[in-house]
Amino acid sequence: MSWRKAAASTDPEMTLLREQILAGFPNEKCNLQAALRPYWCARDRLAIDEADDVIVVGARVVILKSICAAVLRDLIQMHKGAIKLRQRARMSVYWPKMGVDVAYTARSCKKCAKRLPSHPPEPLKPHKPLRVRLKNKMGKSILLFQIHNSDSTNLDSNFTTEKKT
Numbered sequence: 415m416s417w418r419k420a421a422a423s424t425d426p427e428m429t430l431l432r433e434q435i436l437a438g439f440p441n442e443k444c445n446l447q448a449a450l451r452p453y454w455c456a457r458d459r460l461a462i463d464e465a466d467d468v469i470v471v472g473a474r475v476v477i478l479k480s481i482c483a484a485v486l487r488d489l490i491q492m493h494k495g496a497i498k499l500r501q502r503a504r505m506s507v508y509w510p511k512m513g514v515d516v517a518y519t520a521r522s523c524k525k526c527a528k529r530l531p532s533h534p535p536e537p538l539k540p541h542k543p544l545r546v547r548l549k550n551k552m553g554k555s556i557l558l559f560q561i562h563n564s565d566s567t568n569l570d571s572n573f574t575t576e577k578k579t
């Protein structure tokens with residue numbers, strides 16, 4: 415099963431979004447169906463990456479709601495504080511209100527909370543972008559992403575059974 419089919423069968427929002435991108439967005443937000451209004455701000459940058467069969471916002475991959483929590487969980491392990499984590503996330507991934515979610519997650523982490531803006535800035539080093547990639551394996555869609563230099567995380571998301579939002 416392709417990612418497109420897997421996502422389409424279980425994630426109505428992504429299916430709607432894909433159709434809307436192909437059809438074009440209306441001129442007024444009120445003419446957009448409610449489920450897609452969170453994407454209104456990004457409407458000019460939303461596109462379908464046919465090569466990888468994913469929806470993108472610029473260079474960022476639009477992440478399914480069911481995977482956001484896992485992305486946040488991995489991101490937070492960097493313990494860089496809300497601002498840096500948000501910068502890092504914005505290099506690679508997108509979902510509506512992502513900045514709010516990242517900030518909220520960082521606030522709930524003790525190690526991140528120590529990294530307040532008053533904290534002395536750490537020496538500048540080149541940041542490796544968060545690498546996000548979708549792979550099909552045995553009928554499952556797998557989101558791979560890598561932060562730090564360290565481990566790549568293998569998120570096994572079975573879209574055929576996973577329906578949580």
Ligand SMILES: [Zn+2]
Pocket residue numbers: 490491492493494495520523524525526527
């Ligand atoms: Zn943290």
